[in-house]
Amino acid sequence: xxxxxxxxxxxxxxxxxxxxxxxxxxxxxxxxxxxxxxxxxxxxxxxxxxxxxxxxxxxxxxxxxxxxxxxxxxxxxxxxxxxxxxxxxxxxxxxxxxxxxxxxxxxxxxxxxxxxxxxxxxxxxxxxxxxxxxxxxxxxxxxxxxxxxxxxxxxxxxxxxxxxxxxxxxxxxxxxxxxxxxxxxxxxxxxxxxxxxxxxxxxxxxxxxxxxxxxxxxxxxxxxxxxxxxxxxxxxxxxxxxxxxxxxxxxxxxxxxxxxxxxxxxxxxxxxxxxxxxxxxxxxxxxxxxxxxxxxxxxxxxxxxxxxxxxxxxxxxxxxxxxxxxxxxxxxxxxxxxxxxxxxxxxxxxxxxxxxxxxxxxxxxxxxxxxxxxxxxxxxxxxxxxxxxxxxxxxxxxxxxxxxxxxxxxxxxxxxxxxxxxxxxxxxxxxxxxxxxxxxxxxxxxxxxxxxxxxxxxxxxxxxxxxxxxxxxxxxxxxxxxxxxxxxxxxxxxxxxxxxxxxxxxxxxxxxxxxxxxxxxxxxxxxxxxxxxxx
Numbered sequence: 001x002x003x004x005x006x007x008x009x010x011x012x013x014x015x016x017x018x019x020x021x022x023x024x025x026x027x028x029x030x031x032x033x034x035x036x037x038x039x040x041x042x043x044x045x046x047x048x049x050x051x052x053x054x055x056x057x058x059x060x061x062x063x064x065x066x067x068x069x070x071x072x073x074x075x076x077x078x079x080x081x082x083x084x085x086x087x088x089x090x091x092x093x094x095x096x097x098x099x100x101x102x103x104x105x106x107x108x109x110x111x112x113x114x115x116x117x118x119x120x121x122x123x124x125x126x127x128x129x130x131x132x133x134x135x136x137x138x139x140x141x142x143x144x145x146x147x148x149x150x151x152x153x154x155x156x157x158x159x160x161x162x163x164x165x166x167x168x169x170x171x172x173x174x175x176x177x178x179x180x181x182x183x184x185x186x187x188x189x190x191x192x193x194x195x196x197x198x199x200x201x202x203x204x205x206x207x208x209x210x211x212x213x214x215x216x217x218x219x220x221x222x223x224x225x226x227x228x229x230x231x232x233x234x235x236x237x238x239x240x241x242x243x244x245x246x247x248x249x250x251x252x253x254x255x256x257x258x259x260x261x262x263x264x265x266x267x268x269x270x271x272x273x274x275x276x277x278x279x280x281x282x283x284x285x286x287x288x289x290x291x292x293x294x295x296x297x298x299x300x301x302x303x304x305x306x307x308x309x310x311x312x313x314x315x316x317x318x319x320x321x322x323x324x325x326x327x328x329x330x331x332x333x334x335x336x337x338x339x340x341x342x343x344x345x346x347x348x349x350x351x352x353x354x355x356x357x358x359x360x361x362x363x364x365x366x367x368x369x370x371x372x373x374x375x376x377x378x379x380x381x382x383x384x385x386x387x388x389x390x391x392x393x394x395x396x397x398x399x400x401x402x403x404x405x406x407x408x409x410x411x412x413x414x415x416x417x418x419x420x421x422x423x424x425x426x427x428x429x430x431x432x433x434x435x436x437x438x439x440x441x442x443x444x445x446x447x448x449x450x451x452x453x454x455x456x457x458x459x460x461x462x463x464x465x466x467x468x469x470x471x472x473x474x475x476x477x478x479x480x481x482x483x484x485x486x487x488x489x490x491x492x493x494x495x496x497x498x499x500x501x502x503x504x505x506x507x508x509x510x511x512x513x514x515x516x517x518x519x520x521x522x523x524x525x526x527x528x529x530x531x532x533x534x535x
Contacts, residue, residue: 073159075306076426080160080168083301086294087171091118093290094178099498100284101344101396102185103276105488107498113181113193120194121174121201129173130166133206139218139228141207156215158304159426168301172245175298176205179249182398183257187264187485190493192478199468200252208460209244212236212453219453229452234445236453237435239315240302242359242409243454248461250403253394255465259473262393264485269388276395281343288347295319295354299361303424311424315361319354322361322373326353329377337381345381348397352380355402356409360416362424363435368416375412376405403458410454414447415439 095114099107121129128146134155137143145151148166155165177200181193211217219236221227238244267273278284300315330349334342353373357364360372383400394400419436421429436442472478479485484492491497 069159072307072426073154073161076159076304077161077164079306080164080301080304083297084164084168084171086297087168087175087301090171090175090291090294090298091178093287093292093294094175094182096283096287096290097347098182098185098287098396100280100282100287101182101278103488104279104499104502105490105497106186107279107490108494108496109190109489110181110185111498112190112494113188114178116194117177117181117197117201118174120197121177122170124198124202125166125170125173125206127202129202129206130169131206132203133173133210134165134169134214136215137210139216139221140211142210142214157426160304165304168304172241172298173201173205176245176249176252177201179246179398179402180252180256182396183253183394184260185395186489187260187479188256189477189480189484190489192472195472195475195477196252196256196468200249200465204252204461204464204468205245205248208248208457208464212238212244212457219456222453223449232445232449232452234449236449237363237413237446238359238410238453239362240299240358242355242357242406243457246355246358246402246406247410247454247458250399250401250406251458251462252465253398254392254403255462255469256478257392257394257399259466259469260393260479262391263395264482266393268391270391275388278344278395285343285347288351291351292323292354295323295358299358303362305424305426307427308424308429311362311421311429314366314421317366318361318364318369319357321366321369322353322357322376323350324353325370325373326350326356326377326380329374330381331377333378333381337385344397345384348380348384348401349377351401352376352405355405356412358406359409360413363413363417363421365416365418365420368418368439372409372412372416376408379408380405407454407458410450411447413437414444414450417442417446 091114095111098114099110102110126148130148131145132142135142135144148163151162153162154160155162158165177197180196180200181188184193211219214220218228222229222236223232223234224230262268263276266276296316296319299319300312303311303315306312327346327350330352331341331346334340334345353376356372356376357369361369364372380397380400383404384394384397387394387399392399413435415437416439417435417437419434419440419442420431422431422434423429435446438444438447469478480489480492488497
């Protein structure tokens with residue numbers, strides 16, 4: 001076998017040949033021929049297969065040409081959905097607030113009512129509630145989009161995806177129905193609750209709400225040529241629902257409390273008694289703070305526009321300041337009456353401020369928010385005392401917080417609109433026609449429009465709600481039997497206690513608070529040892 005030359009030998013031979021001119025010429029011709037062949041093959045390949053080498057651009061690969069709405073509408077939709085999630089989270093706050101302010105023996109009933117009201121409201125708002133409220137029809141009711149059929153991709157001129165807008169408004173409707181149950185705690189039959197909730201979520205809230213928020217509602221178009229009260233020259237405004245959500249919910253609650261009557265054993269101040277104590281103020285206060293957090297979806301989210309960033313910031317700040325002021329003024333007012341720092345009044349105070357700022361939050365200044373919120377704190381305490389004097393049993397203060405302070409918030413726009421802000425929009429705010437209230441030189445026009453709208457909505461809601469409550473009561477379904485109420489709704493209606501491992505006594509109750517009927521010898525002994533008479 002022939003031995004191959006070593007690497008050193010081959011390198012030495014190559015060096016010698018490179019010094020030979022004939023070999024250099026031969027090597028250059030050989031290398032250039034090979035390079036020319038490779039180049040020709042490459043050119044032929046590129047011309048016959050341009051797609052494989054990505055030298056030709058497909059239409060799908062071209063950079064997209066984006067229009068403004070291709071960016072704005074998705075952003076506004078995401079903003080609306082985030083706000084909807086926050087508003088829906090308020091259901092946790094409502095549930096905790098009502099459960100904390102009720103008595104321990106009716107806690108499960110509160111939990112069930114809040115959960116089932118939400119489920120019922122969702123289906124009703126899908127079937128026809130949303131159609132009644134937000135579709136085109138006439139000045140009194142919407143007549144399209146039942147079961148969301150025929151709905152467009154986006155809602156009206158907002159550019160927000162239609163179903164995102166639906167979800168946002170469902171969360172509002174659910175809030176209204178939950179407000180109602182708060183004044184009816186402790187004596188409402190569960191079937192009766194389902195019936196009146198059906199009417200509230202399916203008819204009362206969406207139809208009356210259409211008047212102010214519908215695309216052709218007669219209050220929304222009031223004061224313009226060819227519409228309701230054209231000579232007034234101003235329409236009704238309710239940015240996030242002091243009237244549409246809270247006044248409606250509050251006055252349905254008032255109708256229910258009146259028709260139901262007070263709980264057994266409830267003795268009012270003018271009769272020598274006082275309110276029945278809440279069973280867990282920790283839960284109640286935590287629920288109130290959760291509601292405050294959810295309000296940052298309720299009010300800023302009502303812009304439906306992430307692009308109106310200045311409006312969002314202003315609304316959020318105004319919401320905060322009104323709540324802070326109202327919480328402090330309610331605490332002070334309660335202290336003047338009782339010489340005690342009352343946490344329940346303080347919680348309902350900041351909730352009253354939140355309700356009040358809900359209508360004017362877009363159009364008022366931070367200073368105006370503090371003033372109108374502070375007034376709301378005094379109003380809610382006074383309204384609680386008025387209900388007490390009228391012998392109307394409202395365990396959580398739903399009527400003063402939502403009903404009465406909803407009216408105040410609506411009217412406050414007519415006083416405190418600062419004359420700088422007009423309307424929100426999908427691209428930016430339009431401040432070409434700002435709202436100006438009485439205290440900023442705008443005269444009485446806006447205040448008159450607010451008063452007329454509030455009066456119409458309040459009176460209509462209360463009248464229809466009284467008819468519904470009377471009807472359900474006439475069927476014998478609104479109030480539980482005396483046996484069921486005395487034994488507690490949890491066991492009577494649901495077969496379980498919220499605290500099955502606890503022994504509930506009255507030992508921690510102040511002497512001034514009347515107690516409830518009980519067959520327990522231990523409870524009678526506790527009352528007697530505390531210097532009280534057993535009931």
